[in-house]
Amino acid sequence: MDQPVTPEAPAPDPGAADPVAAYLAAVPDARRPALTRLRELCRTELTGFEETVAYGMPVYVRPGGTDGEVAWANQKQYVSVYLLRTDVRDAFAERLAGHDTGKSCLRFRHPDRIDFDLLRDLLRATAATPGQAC
Numbered sequence: 001m002d003q004p005v006t007p008e009a010p011a012p013d014p015g016a017a018d019p020v021a022a023y024l025a026a027v028p029d030a031r032r033p034a035l036t037r038l039r040e041l042c043r044t045e046l047t048g049f050e051e052t053v054a055y056g057m058p059v060y061v062r063p064g065g066t067d068g069e070v071a072w073a074n075q076k077q078y079v080s081v082y083l084l085r086t087d088v089r090d091a092f093a094e095r096l097a098g099h100d101t102g103k104s105c106l107r108f109r110h111p112d113r114i115d116f117d118l119l120r121d122l123l124r125a126t127a128a129t130p131g132q133a134c
Helices: 019-026 032-045 086-091 116-128
Strands: 050-054 057-061 068-074 079-083 105-108
Touching: 019 032, 019 050, 019 057, 032 050, 032 057, 032 068, 032 079, 032 116, 050 068, 068 116, 079 116, 086 116
Parallel strands: none
Antiparallel strands: 050 057, 057 068, 068 079, 079 105
């Protein structure tokens, strides 16, 4: 998760009342609607998770947990969704196979092509049971 903060996604002001809103305000206009929708989806599906900013990006931590299980970021060339639970990634391996993925991330180069149905299902699976974040 240790990704550099790009000019497109400057580090949010830690003193901001809502650092994720500050993060969204700083992203390019062309990506803001997709990232706002992604945030809304995370807040809806990850009920009870704490939304915070770590490593310069929004992160979602299970109640009582210390490690983020989901994070997302606006990178220079794409939007990244970090799926930090190997059990969830493994369970969705078939559906993830056609996507641009890394060890723990799912990359979308075009905000208008983000698969929100897949993301909803991944978030629901994450929320359903606790697991070990990588």
